Amino acid sequence: MKLTEKLTEIQRTLRVPKKRNNDFGNFKYRNLEDILEVFKKKETEYKVSLRFETKPVAVGSSIYIEAAVIFTDLESGEEIRSCAYAKEPPQPKAKMDESQCTGSATSYAKKYAFNNLFLLDDSIDPDSNQNIDSGEKASDAQIKQIETLCQKHNVNQAELYRKHRIKGKPSAAQAGIILTIFKKNFGDD
Template sequence: MSEIIKVLSTIQQKIKAKKDAKNKFAKYEYRTIESILENYKKASEGLETTLTFSEKILCDFDGKIILEATAILQKANESISSNAIVEIDYNHKGMSKEQIWGTASTYAKKRAVSSLLCLDDSEDDPDSLDNDENPNSNSLVDEIKNLAKIKNVAIEQILKCEKLKSLENAKPEQLHKILDNLRS
């Protein structure tokens, strides 16, 4: 096993990032990127790692701008990363274009680092369920299709962005990444 995988595993086991903020309007709790990074620093103390982010415009379909953020964990000459994508939506009332980009950037970085560090937002841990289904089961694919329909995202766009021929043949980690991005 490579050193970066060992270090990442150690950080994932140590990190405790509780949902420390509350959206009073929508009545839900969430983690801020600041608290995630603060907890990362505690969990990685003495491990000699760096955590950085990069961003790029991933694709532009039907006038929609998609931003991809990448969280990169590095130790010596090894690195491992995780990506997240968000749509830039200029229809946010009361926000300047700069604020819209800043909000999208922060959210994409938070999703990428949450994925890298395995911060789970779900009530149930899917790995703990007694489930005989294939990870690429129809339920995951159906969930992606339903969520894409609700969010008005064409399956063809998803396939093109993820460089896939079909959802049914995607790897489990690809399906989970697509779901995470659709949920964001």
Template sequence: MENKKMNIYEKLLKVQMELKAPKGQYNNFGKYKYRSCEDILESVKPILQKNKLSMQMSDELVQVGDRYYIKATATLLDIEDNSTMSNTAYAREDFDKKGMDGSQITGTASSYARKYALNGLFLIDDTKDADTNEYRNEVEDTEHLMLINQFNELAEETNLNRDALYKKLGVSSNAEIGNDKLKELIETMKKKLGGK
């Protein structure tokens, strides 16, 4: 009986079916578990080896308008026939990440982009059940991040003295300001800009 070699698509399907990537990290602020890029890599490496596959990850800095994104590519290589398959994902570098230097900001964006490139390649679902506290916390965190980004953009446009505002509010950064207060500040800045 002839033993037929699997092609890269068949091998990828086997990896996708076998891969169990646990959520090995915990976010104390949001009170939820999540998986990191490293968690995925640790889980997938033995399965890749068993299926005669190798993987390479690469990053590229891409500018879109005035924003910088990290473009991460996860490339799967079949070591038996040299065929490849890739998946790409993007993550944006944050303008103002208090307490982080430029290399840390880039590193964080790279980790997110790589994680999402791996999620796409291996069909890892990062969604939460809508009725769990974990899901609600993640939605609230996402809203908070979107409000912070909008606040930062408007603060730049209005030349807002953030340090004075933080002192007045008794906080050290915009991350400590609640969503309702952020919305109020955003509306005030929009009015200052003429209803933009």
């Protein structure tokens, strides 16, 4: 079996459920360790190996972590690479030192390099505007946090809700998306 055939078969059969819960954003996710735990079962079956290479890359004044996943056929030596990037924040986020920010960006880039290669992320990302919404209303704590962050960062809450097509009180999923956006843009927890 050629490496591309092995890759296609692994893409077809690899399933990693999102079993972790982010209480802050109210969504389920999987981390890199969850993914690798499931993938390791495929290595022996298909006689393949996986390794990562990471390095910082400067783009203007921004620093990105480039992660490459190298998928190797142990029988032929043939390789397929996939890369992804994650931006380091210009300042460490709250409760994180610089090395933790680098580690977080590295893990994120590795996860998405892997997902790109194996077409893993077949479910809708919580950051996506296509997020499946159960209709459950946002908690009072989520609403209060959105209000506080809007005031702190001079964001017009009514305009923010309009932009996200929210009429009245947001759902828990919509609130989670908005809070994730604040976290990405401003580093707020």
